[in-house]
Amino acid sequence: MSKIINLRLARKQRDRDGRRAEGHANAAKSGEAKPVRDIRKAETARAAKVLDAHRRDDGPDGD
Numbered sequence: 557m558s559k560i561i562n563l564r565l566a567r568k569q570r571d572r573d574g575r576r577a578e579g580h581a582n583a584a585k586s587g588e589a590k591p592v593r594d595i596r597k598a599e600t601a602r603a604a605k606v607l608d609a610h611r612r613d614d615g616p617d618g619d
Contacts, residue, residue, distance in 0.1 A: 588596070 585593075
């Protein structure tokens with residue numbers, strides 16, 4: 557037989573788990589040393605620049 561699940565409580569638990577994971581990520585990010593943070597930001601900016609460089613520039617009509 558199946559176990560009865562209270563959907564309201566399941567949603568609350570899912571939301572709590574999501575907030576907890578976000579909190580752990582924020583704590584890890586704020587605990588980084590400044591040089592490490594700067595390197596991570598530079599890598600993110602470089603990746604965005606490379607991605608934008610490979611983007612197709614179609615005309616306004618999409619040809």
